[in-house]
Amino acid sequence: MATNKPIEVEELFGDLERATGDRKWFVIRTKPRREKKLAEYSLKSKINYFLPLKDSERVYQYRKVIFTKPLFPGYVFVKCNSDEHRSLVLTGHTAHFLPVPNEKELTDELKQIFAGRQIGADFKETKYIDKGTRVRIVSGPFEGLTGIVEDQNNINEVVLQINLLRQAVSVAVGSRQIKILR
Numbered sequence: 001m002a003t004n005k006p007i008e009v010e011e012l013f014g015d016l017e018r019a020t021g022d023r024k025w026f027v028i029r030t031k032p033r034r035e036k037k038l039a040e041y042s043l044k045s046k047i048n049y050f051l052p053l054k055d056s057e058r059v060y061q062y063r064k065v066i067f068t069k070p071l072f073p074g075y076v077f078v079k080c081n082s083d084e085h086r087s088l089v090l091t092g093h094t095a096h097f098l099p100v101p102n103e104k105e106l107t108d109e110l111k112q113i114f115a116g117r118q119i120g121a122d123f124k125e126t127k128y129i130d131k132g133t134r135v136r137i138v139s140g141p142f143e144g145l146t147g148i149v150e151d152q153n154n155i156n157e158v159v160l161q162i163n164l165l166r167q168a169v170s171v172a173v174g175s176r177q178i179k180i181l182r
Contacts, residue, residue, distance in 0.1 A: 006067055007036040011117060014048030014079065016110045018103045022081045023048075025106055027098040027164060034093040035070045041091050048079040052113050054123055071123060072167050077110060098164065105163060112160050116145055116171060123169035129159055134181040142171055146181065 019025050030038050035051055042049040052071035057064060074095075080088065088094055100106050116123060121142055132148035135158060147158035147170075155175040161168040 007040055008068075009036050009039040009043065009051065011053050012050050012114060013039075013043050013046075014050075016050060016107050016114060018107055019079050023079050024081075025077065025079050025100040025103050026085070027100060027106075028076045028078055028088065029095045029098060030074055030076060030093055031095050032074070035074065035076050038076050038088070038091060038093040041093065042076075042078065042088070045084065045087060047084045047088065050077040050110055050114065052110075052117060071113070071169060072162065072165060075165060077106070100164060102164075109160070109162050112145055112147065113162070113169070116142065116160060121145075121171045123160075123171060124157075126157070126159055126168050126170040128161060128166045128168045132159070135178040136181055137173055137177055138179045140173065140177045142173065142177075145171070147171075149178070152180065 028038065039049055039051040053068040054071045055066055056069050057066050059065075078088065085097070119141060129148050129150050132150050133152050134146065135149050135155075136146045137143055137158060142158075145158065145160065147160045149155050149158060155173070155178060157170040157172050158178065159168045159170045
């Protein structure tokens with residue numbers, strides 16, 4: 001039986017700072033299940049990208065296999081110039097590019113996701129919150145992250161969102177671990 005070796009990629013190549021010069025941030029909608037292949041190509045081509053990953057576990061008969069999969073399936077965040085943009089299109093892994101109207105907002109959101117991954121946050125997919133209260137986690141393992149809570153009276157998770165995609169992930173916290181931001 002033939003098996004494909006899973007592609008292992010770094011979540012981030014480059015930085016999550018705002019674009020300068022002729023570079024721009026884009027959100028690439030990939031063809032199905034091509035996120036890691038696009039990230040692998042970007043790494044080889046030295047194109048700045050961010051592909052947030054999450055650990056996933058699968059049990060096959062008597063063995064447990066842990067692998068990574070995209071936190072936001074179908075999307076890769078890329079900072080590139082027009083030549084790099086063209087080369088990414090030619091890979092055959094991209095479906096289309098979403099322009100980023102507010103780079104500061106996107107990079108701030110990506111930094112929150114990256115910081116959470118660096119400290120080992122167990123992100124869970126959750127619904128996007130249209131209206132909520134901004135909070136900062138002030139104690140515990142996720143100290144420093146900022147996000148949104150839906151209900152101030154029942155706080156058990158903080159939601160980190162990517163507004164452009166209208167997608168979100170959450171991390172479990174206690175109500176005493178957060179501070180409401182005004």
